[in-house]
Amino acid sequence: MARLDPLLEVQSFDLQADRLGEQRAGLPERQALTACTAEIANNDRLQAGARERRDDLARREREVAGEVSTVAAGAKDVEGRLYSGEVTAPKELGTLQEELRLAREKQAGLEERELEIMEEVEAQEADLRRLAGLRSEADTQNEALRAAIGDAEKKIDAELEVLATQRETPLATLPPDFVETYTTLRGKPKLAGKAAVHLRAGLCEGCRVSLPRVDLSRMLAEPEEALIRCPHCTRLLVR
Ligand SMILES: [Zn+2]
Numbered sequence: 001m002a003r004l005d006p007l008l009e010v011q012s013f014d015l016q017a018d019r020l021g022e023q024r025a026g027l028p029e030r031q032a033l034t035a036c037t038a039e040i041a042n043n044d045r046l047q048a049g050a051r052e053r054r055d056d057l058a059r060r061e062r063e064v065a066g067e068v069s070t071v072a073a074g075a076k077d078v079e080g081r082l083y084s085g086e087v088t089a090p091k092e093l094g095t096l097q098e099e100l101r102l103a104r105e106k107q108a109g110l111e112e113r114e115l116e117i118m119e120e121v122e123a124q125e126a127d128l129r130r131l132a133g134l135r136s137e138a139d140t141q142n143e144a145l146r147a148a149i150g151d152a153e154k155k156i157d158a159e160l161e162v163l164a165t166q167r168e169t170p171l172a173t174l175p176p177d178f179v180e181t182y183t184t185l186r187g188k189p190k191l192a193g194k195a196a197v198h199l200r201a202g203l204c205e206g207c208r209v210s211l212p213r214v215d216l217s218r219m220l221a222e223p224e225e226a227l228i229r230c231p232h233c234t235r236l237l238v239r
Pocket of ligand 1: 204205206207208209230231232233234235
């Protein structure tokens with residue numbers, strides 16, 4: 001086994017950890033949860049709107065009910081005078097009769113309006129019940145998604161922990177400057193996590209570029225534990 005093979009071993013654990021990390025971040029339930037959260041926010045907005053309309057209508061209904069009472073009281077008053085026996089002049093009786101007819105007509109109109117408003121209130125109430133039902137479903141789904149994400153994360157984290165332990169053994173055999181360079185290179189996005197690669201037949205297996213003969217002979221002359229890097233992609237080369 002070459003002196004630096006453990007570096008590739010460490011890297012293979014790290015690459016597995018990368019994949020698990022991607023899996024953890026890209027859990028399909030996360031997208032579903034985002035959609036579900038948006039649905040809940042939208043539902044809240046719709047419920048607030050429906051509640052406001054319902055309250056406005058209820059207020060209007062009370063106003064119309066008040067008007068009905070006023071008009072009914074007026075009509076009763078006119079009726080009282082009409083049948084009191086105190087008014088006997090035909091012309092005056094006619095005026096009172098007309099006044100009563102108009103009041104009753106107005107009352108009927110207002111009562112009809114009141115009924116219409118009550119129906120509108122009921123429609124808003126029904127809409128609120130429907131929205132509350134949807135909200136409750138969304139809450140249940142939200143909870144289930146959170147639980148599923150939690151379970152998946154726990155499972156992945158356990159696997160990550162195993163990998164972290166496994167990498168300790170090969171890591172301990174490596175010179176600190178290698179580990180340091182390796183860690184720095186691992187952080188470079190363009191290397192896609194592959195900081196160390198084999199150098200085989202003069203070819204860097206990271207970028208697939210053949211090293212110039214002069215570089216190659218200089219590298220191969222270096223002691224085995226020397227830190228050599230691809231002049232093209234900067235990766236650590238394992239001979
Ligand atoms: Zn290279």
